[in-house]
Amino acid sequence: MITTHRLPEEAFAALASGGGDAEVIRHLRAAQLSKQMMLLHVLAESASGDRTDPAAVAFTMARRLLATVQAADPSAFAWALGLPHLGAWVHDCLAHLERGMPPDLGYLAAAAVAAAVRAGVQFELDVPVRDGRVLLPGLGSFRVTDRQPWVRMRGDGESVTVGAHAQVPYAALRPDDGSGAQVRHWQGTLAVRAVAEGQTWDVLLETADQYLDRFTLAMPAAMTPDEAASWRQHVQSAWQVLVRQHGWAAGPIAAGVSVIVPLIPRGDGDLDSATTPAAFGAIATSPPPSPVIMAETLVHEFQHLKLCGLMDMLPLIEHCDDQVYAPWRQDPRPVGGLLQGVYAYLGVVRFWNVQRHVETEPEKIFSAQVTYGRWRRAIEPATGILLGADCLTGIGVRFVELLRDQGRSLESEPVPADASAIAAEVALDHKLTWQLRHSAIDAGVTADLAAAYRRGEPLGDQKLPRVRIEEETRKVDSTTRSRMLSMRYLDPGRYRALCRNGLPGFSRADALLVTGQTTPAAQAYRDEIAGTTEPRPEAWTGLALAMHRLAPTPLRQAFATRLPIMFDVHACLCRQGILGDPLDLAAWFA
Amino acid sequence: MTLQQELCSVIPDLRDLPVDRLGELGDSVLAQSIALYRQRLKDNGAPLNSFGSGI
Numbered sequence: 072m073i074t075t076h077r078l079p080e081e082a083f084a085a086l087a088s089g090g091g092d093a094e095v096i097r098h099l100r101a102a103q104l105s106k107q108m109m110l111l112h113v114l115a116e117s118a119s120g121d122r123t124d125p126a127a128v129a130f131t132m133a134r135r136l137l138a139t140v141q142a143a144d145p146s147a148f149a150w151a152l153g154l155p156h157l158g159a160w161v162h163d164c165l166a167h168l169e170r171g172m173p174p175d176l177g178y179l180a181a182a183a184v185a186a187a188v189r190a191g192v193q194f195e196l197d198v199p200v201r202d203g204r205v206l207l208p209g210l211g212s213f214r215v216t217d218r219q220p221w222v223r224m225r226g227d228g229e230s231v232t233v234g235a236h237a238q239v240p241y242a243a244l245r246p247d248d249g250s251g252a253q254v255r256h257w258q259g260t261l262a263v264r265a266v267a268e269g270q271t272w273d274v275l276l277e278t279a280d281q282y283l284d285r286f287t288l289a290m291p292a293a294m295t296p297d298e299a300a301s302w303r304q305h306v307q308s309a310w311q312v313l314v315r316q317h318g319w320a321a322g323p324i325a326a327g328v329s330v331i332v333p334l335i336p337r338g339d340g341d342l343d344s345a346t347t348p349a350a351f352g353a354i355a356t357s358p359p360p361s362p363v364i365m366a367e368t369l370v371h372e373f374q375h376l377k378l379c380g381l382m383d384m385l386p387l388i389e390h391c392d393d394q395v396y397a398p399w400r401q402d403p404r405p406v407g408g409l410l411q412g413v414y415a416y417l418g419v420v421r422f423w424n425v426q427r428h429v430e431t432e433p434e435k436i437f438s439a440q441v442t443y444g445r446w447r448r449a450i451e452p453a454t455g456i457l458l459g460a461d462c463l464t465g466i467g468v469r470f471v472e473l474l475r476d477q478g479r480s481l482e483s484e485p486v487p488a489d490a491s492a493i494a495a496e497v498a499l500d501h502k503l504t505w506q507l508r509h510s511a512i513d514a515g516v517t518a519d520l521a522a523a524y525r526r527g528e529p530l531g532d533q534k535l536p537r538v539r540i541e542e543e544t545r546k547v548d549s550t551t552r553s554r555m556l557s558m559r560y561l562d563p564g565r566y567r568a569l570c571r572n573g574l575p576g577f578s579r580a581d582a583l584l585v586t587g588q589t590t591p592a593a594q595a596y597r598d599e600i601a602g603t604t605e606p607r608p609e610a611w612t613g614l615a616l617a618m619h620r621l622a623p624t625p626l627r628q629a630f631a632t633r634l635p636i637m638f639d640v641h642a643c644l645c646r647q648g649i650l651g652d653p654l655d656l657a658a659w660f661a
Numbered sequence: 662m663t664l665q666q667e668l669c670s671v672i673p674d675l676r677d678l679p680v681d682r683l684g685e686l687g688d689s690v691l692a693q694s695i696a697l698y699r700q701r702l703k704d705n706g707a708p709l710n711s712f713g714s715g716i
Contacts, residue, residue: 073690076674077667105675106698112683113695138681148680162707169703287711342714349707368712375710384670386697390704399712411710466668 076102078384086381087473089374089417090319093326099380100153100327103351106383107152110161111137111179117168118176125197125221130176132196133183140183144190151186155330155353156208159282162349177221178208178282184224184231185210188244193228197221204258205233206279209329210244211259213237246275249303261294263303265310272310272325276302277332277353286345286355288334301358302333308362309369316429317422320370327376328354328369344368348379367422374418375411387467394540395456396505398449398498403509403540406462410471413453417474420447420481434563437490441560444486444494450478492620493560499619500553503612503634507547510635511539514643517636521643524659536636545638549609551576555585556616580613593617600653604645611638614653625661626654633660671697 082095115134121127141148151157160182164174177199185207187194198205200222204212213233215222222234232238237256245251247259261276276299277283278290294302313321332355334343342364344356354372359365381387388410394403397412404412420443427439454475457463463471486494516536523533555574558566574582580595596614600607615630629637637653637660644651673690675683683691 073673073675073678073686075690075694076670076672078670080666080668083668101674101676102670102672105672108675108678108680108683109673109691109695109698111680112691113699115681116684134681138679141680149676152680162702165699165702166706169699286709287713343712345709345711347707347709371712372710379710384672385668386671386701405708407705408708408710415710415712 076105076384078102078381083381083385083470084473086377087470088477089414089421089474091323091377092319093322096323096326096377096380099351099377099384102384103158103380104149104152107157107161110165111152113168114161114164114174114176114179117174124176126175126177126199129180129197129199129221133179136183136187136192136194136196137179139194140186140190140192143192147186147190147192150189151182151209153329153352154182154185154209155350156277156280156282157182158352159280159285159347159350160208163282181206182208184226187226188231188241191228191241193226195223195225198224201281204279207244208280209246209260209275211246211257212279213239213256214258215256249299261299261302263306265307267307267311267314270310270314270321270325272306272321272328274306274328275330276306277330283330283332283350283353283355285347285349286332286334286343288337288343288355288357290332290355291335294333302331305359305362305365306331309359309365312362312366313369316425317366317370320373320418320422323377324369324373327380328352328373330354331356333358342368344372346372346375346379348382351376351380351383363426367419367426370418370422371415374415378411378414381470385466386464387470388462389464391460391462393460393462395460396502396509396540398453398501399446401505401508403542406457406460409453410457410467413450413457414474416446416449416453417477420450420478424481424484437487437563438560440486440490441494441497444491445498447478447481447484448494448498451475451482454478490560493556496616496619497553497557499631500549500556500612500616503615503631504547504549504553506635507545507608507612507638509540509542509544511541511544512536512636512639517639517643520636521640521647524640524656525644525649530659538635544635545606545608547608547612549612552581552585552609552613555581559585578610580610584613584617589617589620593621597653600641601650604648604650606638606642606645608638611641611653618657626657629657629661636660 078098082098085091085095118127118130160178167174180196180198200215206212215236225232230238230240239257243254246262248262248264263274265272284290330353334355334357336357342357356368388407391406393406395409397404397409399412423439423443427443430436430439454471457471513536520533570586580592580599583592583595596610599610615634618627618630641651641656671694673694
């Protein structure tokens with residue numbers, strides 16, 4: 072009689088609060104090991120019996136070898152099955168099976184050889200050759216010259232032979248952490264041993280495994296020695312930040328993250344990072360601009376990994392087609408995506424809550440304060456959306472309530488008023504832009520409202536429309552202004568330089584807004600909207616932001632809460648040739 | 662000493678079983694877990710959690 076993995080309540084509560092120490096991570100990893108064994112079993116059932124397919128035969132042999140390794144050295148077995156490479160591979164195999172396509176069964180042979188090498192176990196089996204290499208996941212790759220798709224590998228416990236090409240000692244088949252000599256025919260996977268204040272983190276920099284090449288950006292096919300040194304420095308520097316300032320995150324990250332997948336950066340200097348539930352233990356990221364941002368990225372992405380691991384154990388959410396707003400994304404998100412996001416940002420808030428007290432330069436302190444202020448205010452409404460969406464399971468509701476409580480406790484921490492004001496404005500800009508892009512409103516209701524407004528009837532008697540979330544309802548191109556507003560705290564030196572240069576390419580209203588001339592900005596946006604029958608969604612959000620800076624009034628509230636319907640009613644009037652004053656319309660909606 | 666409460670997960674604990682002999686378990690919690698996992702995969706796939714700093 073087998074039982075299921077158990078998770079202590081305390082571990083669950085710690086995870087829901089955004090934490091969880093190394094021991095909690097070991098619970099998640101233990102469950103991942105069983106999950107991988109379970110999924111291998113599914114593949115085995117699909118592969119059994121086919122003695123004509125070399126991949127199926129290699130799979131069967133590999134599974135036997137893994138069983139031998141499991142008996143001889145359980146830790147080597149757990150290491151191999153815990154590799155995110157293997158998780159991604161088995162996931163893709165299952166996805167292929169679901170679609171009626173043949174899975175890549177041969178990959179398991181290479182993983183089994185890696186496990187056998189690690190355990191010092193003897194073996195003999197065929198492994199696949201791809202692009203002139205035999206990849207041993209988690210260790211590295213052999214270069215082979217044969218053009219054959221398979222090569223026989225043998226290990227006698229002392230040395231490994233690859234066909235007729237190479238004979239290499241087991242001990243030499245290890246990742247390349249930069250400290251060892253070159254081994255003929257062998258290229259170890261780049262690795263880093265990061266050390267800070269006696270704490271060590273061993274992590275691979277994977278650029279060769281096809282199953283980990285699955286993120287938003289491509290991984291580099293190879294790295295120069297300088298690039299490898301640079302990435303090692305990124306990891307080492309971030310590890311120092313984590314160990315010295317964010318001990319709550321450092322130990323768990325070392326226990327749970329075994330692979331970093333470097334990504335080729337976009338040309339615009341933005342940082343991209345990602346994780347996938349298919350590859351527990353792997354974080355993908357483009358090069359970070361600083362050690363602190365690398366540390367933040369690790370915290371952020373590790374939150375995702377923890378939640379992926381937990382959701383494998385405990386289903387927190389049911390299948391649900393709802394699309395909702397997420398304060399960190401431009402697109403509508405599924406409820407599951409919002410849950411992932413809010414959990415990641417709970418970690419980000421905890422990170423900046425510490426970092427804002429650690430920074431010593433005034434601009435970095437201010438940036439940390441705004442970042443903290445911006446994201447902590449996102450937790451409460453996001454958890455409210457989750458709890459109201461009717462997609463959470465019972466345990467999912469408990470998880471989100473604990474998460475919300477942790478967010479509330481962070482809300483009570485003071486933030487300087489100037490930092491809080493920018494945080495609120497940037498958050499509002501994001502939300503209003505998203506609403507204009509994605510809120511679809513019934514045209515008939517809009518026309519009725521426009522007619523009522525023209526007749527001078529009060530809004531109180533009118534039916535307000537239901538809003539549908541759609542991919543793109545209106546085109547809104549205010550990215551440059553939004554970036555400029557964020558630049559005030561993310562890159563204040565550049566912000567000042569652009570302001571000194573007169574903000575080329577900005578409209579007069581935008582230039583006034585981003586330079587803090589609020590009342591003239593509001594008037595300029597008002598004139599821009601009222602002076603044309605063309606839709607001006609960017610001007611509407613600009614006017615809303617300007618109004619938000621002024622003293623609280625019902626008018627300001629209308630801009631913050633009813634912008635899409637106000638915009639649509641105004642557009643409806645414009646189509647009838649009526650140039651309406653946006654403030655007058657807002658007063659009607661207030 | 663208080664007894665620590667535990668939550669039962671949907672993942673069968675297979676760690677002490679030989680990886681090549683799971684078929685001998687027959688119709689069990691393993692089969693249920695596999696069915697649940699495959700349904701999840703069918704419903705959701707494995708969506709990327711992706712972040713871009715340019716939001």
